[in-house]
Amino acid sequence: MTEAEKLADFVHRASWSDLSDAARQALKIRILDSLGCAIGALAAEPIDAVRRQVEDFGGAPLCTLIGGGRSAPDRAAFLNGALIRHLDFMDSYLAPGETCHPSDNLAPVLAAAEHARADGTTLMTALAVAYQVQARLCDEAPLRDRGFDHTTQGAFSVAAGVAKALGLDAERTAHAIALGGVDAVGLRVTRTGALSHWKGLAFAHTACGATQAAYLAMRGVTGPLEVFEGVKGFEQSVSGPFHIDWDREDLERVRRTIIKKYNAEVHAQSAVDAALELRSRHGITGGDVAQVEVRIFEVAHLIIGGGAEGDKHLVATKEQADHSLPYMVAAALLDGQLAPPQYALDRIRAADVQDLLRRVIIRSDPGFSARFPQEMPCRVAITLRNGQRFELEVRDYEGFHTRPATWEGVLAKFHVLAEPFAHEHARTAIASAVSRLDELPVADLARTLVWRGSE
Numbered sequence: 001m002t003e004a005e006k007l008a009d010f011v012h013r014a015s016w017s018d019l020s021d022a023a024r025q026a027l028k029i030r031i032l033d034s035l036g037c038a039i040g041a042l043a044a045e046p047i048d049a050v051r052r053q054v055e056d057f058g059g060a061p062l063c064t065l066i067g068g069g070r071s072a073p074d075r076a077a078f079l080n081g082a083l084i085r086h087l088d089f090m091d092s093y094l095a096p097g098e099t100c101h102p103s104d105n106l107a108p109v110l111a112a113a114e115h116a117r118a119d120g121t122t123l124m125t126a127l128a129v130a131y132q133v134q135a136r137l138c139d140e141a142p143l144r145d146r147g148f149d150h151t152t153q154g155a156f157s158v159a160a161g162v163a164k165a166l167g168l169d170a171e172r173t174a175h176a177i178a179l180g181g182v183d184a185v186g187l188r189v190t191r192t193g194a195l196s197h198w199k200g201l202a203f204a205h206t207a208c209g210a211t212q213a214a215y216l217a218m219r220g221v222t223g224p225l226e227v228f229e230g231v232k233g234f235e236q237s238v239s240g241p242f243h244i245d246w247d248r249e250d251l252e253r254v255r256r257t258i259i260k261k262y263n264a265e266v267h268a269q270s271a272v273d274a275a276l277e278l279r280s281r282h283g284i285t286g287g288d289v290a291q292v293e294v295r296i297f298e299v300a301h302l303i304i305g306g307g308a309e310g311d312k313h314l315v316a317t318k319e320q321a322d323h324s325l326p327y328m329v330a331a332a333l334l335d336g337q338l339a340p341p342q343y344a345l346d347r348i349r350a351a352d353v354q355d356l357l358r359r360v361i362i363r364s365d366p367g368f369s370a371r372f373p374q375e376m377p378c379r380v381a382i383t384l385r386n387g388q389r390f391e392l393e394v395r396d397y398e399g400f401h402t403r404p405a406t407w408e409g410v411l412a413k414f415h416v417l418a419e420p421f422a423h424e425h426a427r428t429a430i431a432s433a434v435s436r437l438d439e440l441p442v443a444d445l446a447r448t449l450v451w452r453g454s455e
Contacts, residue, residue, distance in 0.1 A: 003228035007133070008174035010246035011160045014129050016121040016438075018251050024438065025407070026254045027124045027131075030091050032434045033259055033410045034103040035066070035449070037090045038083035040340060040417030042067045042454075046197040050082045050204075063111040064446040067421070068454045073111040074211040077158075081107035081204030087340060088200065088322045089417070092266035093135045093257045094373035097142030099266060099299070100150040102257055104203040105130035108158045108211045112165035113442045120437035120445065122165060128251040130161030135253040141239040147188050148238060151206040155184030158210035159217075166218055178223030179213035185238055192309040195319035259405035261397055262338040264328045267300035267376070272338050273397040274380040275329050278390050279336065284382060286334035286356055293381045294329060295365040297372035304328075305362030313358050318343040326360035327353065329380070340417070376400055407435070426451035 001009070019027075041047055054065070059072030066080050081104060084090055090103040109130055113123040134157035143152055159180025163173040190202045217223065228234045235241050262272045271294050278284060294305070301307040304325040312324040321327045321343055330353050331342045341347065368377040381391035399405045411431055418427050426448070433445040 002174070002225045004177045004225050005170070005174045006246045007156075007160065008163075008170045008177055010249055011129050011133075011164050011173050011177075012168075012170040014125060014164065014251060016125050019125065019128055020252060023128060023252050023254055024124065026257075026404075027127055028434055028437060029259070029405060029407055029410050030103055030254065030257065031106060031127070031437065032407075032414050032431060033405075034084045034090050034106045035430060035434070036410075036414035036417040037085075037087050038066050038080060039421050040089070041083045041086035042421045044086050046201060047079075047082055047086055050079050050201070054079050062115050064114060064449050066449045068450050073108075073115050073215065074208045076111040077108035077211045078204050078208040080110065081207045082201050083107075085203055086200045087263060087417070088265060089260050089263045091257045091259050093138060093253075094266070095135070095138040095142060096373060098138035098144050098150055098153075099303075100134055100138050100154065101203070102131040102134050102157075102254070104154055104207065105134065105157055105161050107204065108207040109161040109165050110442070110446070111211065112162040112214070114446045116166050118165060118167075118442050120440045120442060122167075123442050124437060125251070126161045126164035128254055129164045130157040131254040131257065132249060132251055133157040133160045135256065136244050136249065140244050141242040143239060144188060146238070146240075149186035149188050149190050149202060151186040151190075151203045152181075152184060152238065154203055155206050155210045156181040158207045159214050162211050162214035163217065166214060168214070168218055172217045172220075174225055175221065175223045176214040176217035178225050178227040179217055179221065180210035181234065182224055182227050184209060191303075191323065194310070195317065195323055197319065199319045199323070255404075256401050258401055259399040259410060261399045262328075262332070263322070263340055263342065264338050265304050265323050265325075267297075267304055268325050268328050269399065270376040270394050270397045271296055271300070271325060271378045271380055272328055272332050274378060274392045274394045275332050275382070276336070277394075278380060278382055278392050279333055282390050284333065284384070284390070286330070286352060288384045288386075289333060289356060289382055290359065290385045291383045292329055292333070292360040293363065293383075294325060294360065294378060295363045296325075296368060296378040297376070298364045298366075298369040299372060300325065300378070301362055301364035305364070307362075307364060312362070315348060315354070315357060318345070318348065321348045324357070325362050326357040329360050330356035333382075371395070375402070422451055422454065426454075
């Protein structure tokens with residue numbers, strides 16, 4: 001068997017009974033969290049562009065578009081995936097050499113499950129498969145340091161999840177995986193330097209293609225089954241050698257994913273938490289601050305601290321702001337929160353936050369780096385203009401896998417994000433459907449994603 005066939009065999013064998021009660025609840029929490037993020041992004045400029053393109057290009061009205069409308073499965077995967085990702089407020093998975101957002105898999109798996117008229121247990125099983133595949137590929141075949149984007153592993157996970165939702169046999173699943181991944185190598189420049197709208201659209205675009213691939217495999221189209229180990233294949237050209245024994249894998253990796261407490265890049269969560277705790281404890285206002293020093297693990301320093309992926313003190317757009325640790329700490333100290341309002345262009349470009357972010361210093365700490373990703377340690381020190389200095393060291397935050405997010409906490413986040421766009425009855429219906437998803441057909445959940453006034 002090729003590696004793609006071994007992975008396909010794992011996907012085909014996976015069943016609802018393989019999921020622990022804790023994993024089932026974790027999936028519901030992440031589905032609700034993702035839908036809140038999606039609804040909260042309905043008015044975003046790049047989302048409007050994607051929606052207009054989907055509407056102009058047409059497509060059989062087979063699957064629900066969040067907030068109104070219907071389109072073909074691949075286009076629903078694109079628009080709904082763009083919605084889930086735009087705020088950069090969804091879940092994350094931390095591997096030693098890679099970070100990904102497994103909730104990116106929800107939009108394509110939801111579209112396929114709705115189109116296949118599947119039940120909620122099928123949707124959740126397929127989503128758990130996608131989480132497992134993407135997380136394990138990030139564990140064993142990280143690509144960031146090689147210059148490739150995590151959307152690359154995601155093409156395989158989307159193809160696997162969609163194949164599972166469609167009920168494909170092992171042979172067609174293997175071809176779906178091969179077709180999904182063979183042309184989906186993304187470049188890391190998507191997340192370095194002067195960030196663009198593509199940062200939030202790249203995975204949705206990948207998901208669209210991988211969804212098409214799974215449907216082509218369903219119709220009998222074949223792909224290169226040696227996509228991983230073959231000559232000029234994934235291992236030789238992209239990842240280097242790696243091994244995953246899919247016979248020994250379970251569906252529990254979803255429990256290691258983490259939920260964001262703040263609307264910030266995931267590696268910033270503990271630093272923002274510490275900064276806000278210092279602000280609260282000592283009554284600090286942004287105008288009091290002379291300097292902020294953040295000592296943090298190397299991955300955060302490299303990605304959002306200016307260590308390797310561009311100058312993080314140059315911030316003019318939403319995409320740059322939510323990947324700049326200096327901006328996120330400065331905005332949190334000034335406003336007492338870090339949520340979607342802190343990413344409005346007038347807030348980003350305001351003189352007070354632009355001034356303060358230039359006085360936020362980010363340093364890598366080897367001791368903290370050794371504890372990551374089992375912990376998310378950092379130390380924040382704030383020096384005031386009057387010479388006082390306050391500091392706080394933390395090891396994690398609420399939502400990290402050491403302190404997992406609860407249904408109640410994510411429900412509160414869901415209502416905050418969705419309230420500007422969905423009335424209380426609509427929000428309650430969505431949350432209720434997610435909470436009972438294992439008892440419902442997927443169509444019942446899909447119906448709640450379009451409410452009166454949203455079309």
